[in-house]
Amino acid sequence: xxxxxxxxxxxxxxxxxxxxxxxxxxxxxxxxxxxxxxxxxxxxxxxxxxxxxxxxxxxxxxxxxxxxxxxxxxxxxxxxxxxxxxxxxxxxxxxxxxxxxxxxxxxxxxxxxxxxxxxxxxxxxxxxxxxxxxxxxxxxxxxxxxxxxxxxxxxxxxxxxxxxxxxxxxxxxxxxxxxxxxxxxx
Amino acid sequence: xxxxxxxxxxxxxxxxxxxxxxxxxxxxxxxxxxxxxxxxxxxxxxxxxxxxxxxxxxxxxxxxxxxxxxxxxxxxxxxxxxxxxxxxxxxxxxxxxxxxxxxxxxxxxxxxxxxxxxxxxxxxxxxxxxxxxxxxxx
Numbered sequence: 001x002x003x004x005x006x007x008x009x010x011x012x013x014x015x016x017x018x019x020x021x022x023x024x025x026x027x028x029x030x031x032x033x034x035x036x037x038x039x040x041x042x043x044x045x046x047x048x049x050x051x052x053x054x055x056x057x058x059x060x061x062x063x064x065x066x067x068x069x070x071x072x073x074x075x076x077x078x079x080x081x082x083x084x085x086x087x088x089x090x091x092x093x094x095x096x097x098x099x100x101x102x103x104x105x106x107x108x109x110x111x112x113x114x115x116x117x118x119x120x121x122x123x124x125x126x127x128x129x130x131x132x133x134x135x136x137x138x139x140x141x142x143x144x145x146x147x148x149x150x151x152x153x154x155x156x157x158x159x160x161x162x163x164x165x166x167x168x169x170x171x172x173x174x175x176x177x178x179x180x181x182x183x184x185x186x
Numbered sequence: 187x188x189x190x191x192x193x194x195x196x197x198x199x200x201x202x203x204x205x206x207x208x209x210x211x212x213x214x215x216x217x218x219x220x221x222x223x224x225x226x227x228x229x230x231x232x233x234x235x236x237x238x239x240x241x242x243x244x245x246x247x248x249x250x251x252x253x254x255x256x257x258x259x260x261x262x263x264x265x266x267x268x269x270x271x272x273x274x275x276x277x278x279x280x281x282x283x284x285x286x287x288x289x290x291x292x293x294x295x296x297x298x299x300x301x302x303x304x305x306x307x308x309x310x311x312x313x314x315x316x317x318x319x320x321x322x323x324x
Contacts, residue, residue, distance in 0.1 A: 008206075008207055011227030011228045014206030014207075014228045014232075015228045015231025016232070017206070018206070019233075019234075021199045021202060022240075024195045026240070027257070028191060028251055028252045029251075029252050031259075031260075034287040035286075037287065038312040041312075042309060042312055042316065053315070053316035066192040067192050067193075067195055067196035067199065068291045069193065069291075070192065070196015070198075070199065071288060072196075072294050073193075073295055074197040074198065074200015074295060075200045075203070075291065075292035076200075077197065077200070077201060078200065078205050078296065079204060079295070082201060082205060086296075090213065090216045091221040093219075094219055110298075111293070112212070116298040116299075117298075117300070118300070126300065127303055131303055132282055132307070133280075133281075134306065134307030134308040134311065135279065136276065136282070137280060137283060138279070138308030138310065138311025138312040138315070139279075139315050140272050140274070140278065140279055141286075141287055142316070143271060143275055143276075144269050147288070149286070153229075153236055154236070156233050156237075157233055161262075162262035162264065165266050166270070167273065169270045170273050170274075170277040171218075173274035173281070174277035177278050179218070179219075182215075
C-alpha cells in the first residue's frame with residue numbers, strides 16, 4: 001500500500017480520489033471550485049470598494065481559502081514525503097518534441113526548469129510567460145464562471161450544459177496555444 | 187474545528203493533485219498533444235465517480251454532515267457566450283502556465299516558487315474581469 005502511494009498515482013486511482021474530494025466538499029455543505037478563491041482574494045484586498053463584482057460577503061468564503069491553504073501543505077507533503085521520484089514519465093513523443101523546443105528536462109523532472117526553476121525569476125521571457133498564462137487563467141476562469149474543478153468536475157458531474165460549453169472552450173483555447181503559440185513562445 | 191476539517195480536505199486535494207501529476211506542466215502539455223491517456227483517464231474517471239456521487243446525493247436528499255442543512259447543488263446559469271469565450275481564455279492560460287487554480291497552490295507547496303508569478307497574475311486577471319464585466323458579452 002505504502003509502496004503504491006509513493007509511486008506516481010495511476011489515473012484510475014487519481015480520478016476517483018478527485019471525486020472523493022468533491023464528495024467531501026458537497027457532503028460538508030460546500031462546493032468544489034478553486035478559482036473562486038481568486039475572487040475572494042480580490043475582495044479581501046479591497047477590490048469591492050469600486051467594483052460591484054467584488055462586493056460580497058467574502059468572509060463566508062474563508063473555508064475555501066482554507067482548502068487552498070491545505071492544498072499548499074498537501075503539495076509540500078506529497079513532494080517531500082510521499083514520492084520516491086518526482087520525475088513525470090510523459091510519453092517519448094512528447095519528450096522528443098519538448099527537447100527540440102529547448103525543454104531539456106522533459107521526462108526527468110516534475111516541472112520544466114526553464115519556467116519553474118529559481119532561475120526563472122531572472123529571465124524576462126519566463127516571467128512574461130508565467131504572467132501571461134496566469135492572467136488568462138484568472139480572467140478566463142471568472143469570465144466562464146469556473147475552472148477545471150467548478151466546470152469540468154463539479155458541473156459536468158451534475159450534467160450542466162454550460163459546463164460542457166466551458167470545457168469545450170478550455171480545450172479550444174488550450175489546443176490553439178499548445179499547437180500554434182507555444183512553439184513560438186517557448 | 188470546521189477550519190481543521192476544510193484544511194484536511196485541502197491537504198488531501200493537494201496530495202492528490204501532486205501525486206496524480208495533474209499539477210505538472212508536462213502532463214498538461216502532453217494532454218493537449220493527445221500523446222497520452224493519463225489526463226483523460228483522470229478527468230474521465232473523476233467524472234464517472236462524480237456523476238454517481240452527485241446523483242446519489244440528490245436522489246436521497248442527503249443533508250450536510252456539518253450542520254444538517256439540505257445539500258444544494260445549484261445549476262449553472264443558462265447561456266453560452268460567457269462559457270465559450272471565458273473557457274477559451276482559460277484554455278490559453280492553462281496551456282501556457284500548465285496550471286489551473288487548484289494545482290497552483292499545490293505547486294507552490296511543492297516548492298516551485300516561480301508559481302507565485304502565476305498566482306499573482308491570475309489574481310490580477312480575476313480583478314480585470316471584475317473591471318470589464320459589464321462590457322463583456324455574457
